[in-house]
Amino acid sequence: MERLSRSTTLPASVARPTYDRAALRPGIVHIGLGAFHRAHQAVYTQRALAASFGPWGIVAVNLRSPEPVEALEAQDGLYSVVVRGSDGDAAEVIGATVDWVCAARDSEKVLAYLANPEIRVVTLTVSEKAYGLHPATGGLDLAHPAIAADLAHPHAPTGVLGFLVEGLALRRAAGVSPFTVLCCDNLPSNGRIVRRLVLDMAGRRDPDLARWIADKGSFPCSMVDRIVPAATEATRSLAETLIGARDSLALETEPFLQWVIEDDFVCGRPAWEAGGAIFASDVEPYEKMKLRLLNGSHTLIAHLGLLHGLEYVRDVMAVPELVDQVRRHMKAVVPTLDPVAGIDLDEYQRQLLERFANPAIAHRNIQIAMDCSQKLPQRIFAAAVEALAAGDAAAEFAHVVALWIAVVRKRMDCDDPRREEILAAASSLDPSDPSAAFLAIPGLFPPELVAARGWRDRVNDELEALASTSSRNNP
Template structure:
């Protein structure tokens, strides 16, 4: 049965569906970057709140800025913006649920900048949220400054009435609201990066200052940018997922979303124009998200990177395959226990021992079938946020460096584009060609790669101890392979 609003009553009884009147939902949130994670996280929380009978004025209007988002818009539009969320686990009681919190989606390329800006400037929109990936914030990781030289930013500076970038759209909409005497909206990042609200504020104000200093001052005084820690493993939806939904549940969904049962959202309660009562459906509000954020980024995201390039080199293609290898499990345990945990402050309400075991269990979930390629992607943007801070602290503490250095050595080997079985693969990174050029020649590789401050900052290139550890582990990978390297590292 095709997923459409008129067909909801005919769905099988075990499939959860909206308990609210879909036609009564109005948009209070505009979300830029409608992908799997947004649909499995923020949109799922919002739908859950609506199912309690609250928050129908907090529906979501999606906004797309990239050409490749047409397919998502078309898929959702073809089924009245409904979609199916499928939890994947070994347990028999996992949820299959139809959501309706997203009610519309606009594309800058088709609907036009003026139309999108007008929608963002609508007083009904009180939150603009973002999932635009780590690289979407236009920040130079080596300097911490906004990169105004990027083509889309230059376009918007030259064509302020027809913006195409995220920050061009935000500033144009805020300028329109200011000019019309309409209050500001909250800008809420839901991306996996440290202090995501602070980063969003820095980028927004940097762009605004290039356009209109008075506007920048108004934004600084009136717009809020809450920090958040978000967490849910959400693999790419595959043809097999669509087929299984159709065969096992009788639902023909053009683009369902699959995810693990675990979900977490810790959010600073800083909203200038109101917010949904998300705390009623499991969101944890706090005055300071920092300890939760550091825990998650260093333990989950850092451990993900620690296993993903090694696993890919070994010939594995899924996270659970990698975690079925006892060498990898022990390596990840030692990385978390010995390298990361000593760096973490106490996290209110969190038992770190239990949290780390939960991560092992989540990574080992074979039903989720999370692709290593997904975790490998955009490594040049992930390293500065997920791994470099841990390494910097290890260097400062004169601590053991081999486990962390192996993560970087594995990436260097991964960038060669061929695994231990001789299988060739492409590198999913916007800077893939540049990164691969750094490892093309073995002579001087450490200096070229580690010397890239936009990736590794300033401490790592200056640390002879880390360079030695990197070169030592790179040599081991070349001569002993992944399993031999892990065996030597874990038993010495």
């Protein structure tokens, strides 16, 4: 079967670009060419272009791996998104990407785009760990490999912050206004965090550059939501059946998608609202809701699955006793949230449970459990601190922490940038205080939790209960 390309004749049932791709000019650089971007920001951009065509083509940049870049090249920038819902499967071919670059192979081309006045927005999905955020100070982690390299060699960047700062420096030198930086990663107040890190890095090389960025630039916050599991051969086979062509970039996702964006752009933006995006003056309530209810519950589900030998989220959601734990967790989260305009939190929780249980979505628990040292602070710890301050025991949050510790100890492995520290803690078992070594990992837990003896005892009680259950099930 032929590979997907601009010459492919698609079945009538397959949605496709309705705008003139040949006339599409680049206006967005996206850094982080992963599945989530392709199923989310690129889909919204395609819808925006269909409703209000303009110079908003995407230049897709992958920092390291050349594979998705090569695949886009081979497929004329096209790929398919298979939406899997209760009413069946539907495919859409996305064509909003107009160029593609592997930064590790051609950093000069990336910088040329960032310096180009036609580029007015830079969107980011690089994962939490890529930003080099110091867990204790909230500033730059100077030991982060990309941060250290880009401070030493600012004109030859390798990391996301290095590219942003050098791109902005080139624009300033040429008398070009800065682009808007739109972070789409799961960080609380993500735009403010990225702004702080960019200004810190810029100030270390040129204080005047930092002042220019602070005065002229913009870093709006955003909240993104769509469940996008890692693609498999089954994904690609299904896409081939639906579109009638081979697609090495095919991905599958759920029908639901959401994007809430702070409307603060310095030089224009696409009409993403035409695709369903919500523009708001304050994104934080939406961010907190999503991080704590969806992402926090996902972390709970992933570790329940790993502890019980269940591969997918849907497998966990098929066990009523485990679903009850998810419901209890959500109930504990709600008092830590602010009111969210237009959102009924009871209905939101119901939708989440339905989405998690979608039998068509094969979202692996091991994928969700990656990088917990970067995810637990905003998903679990922050809510626990607020619950304790309000006089709550924060028991459900202690339960998630105990599950994480139990899974690490069971596997004696984890995919995490702080892997060595975590595994060292897992090897240092104090029967009288089994959580002590984890709570002592520098900068990981908030000091309020480390100092809360009652909460720490609750984590230990949960660990003891999990160990007791495990021994009964494995005599």
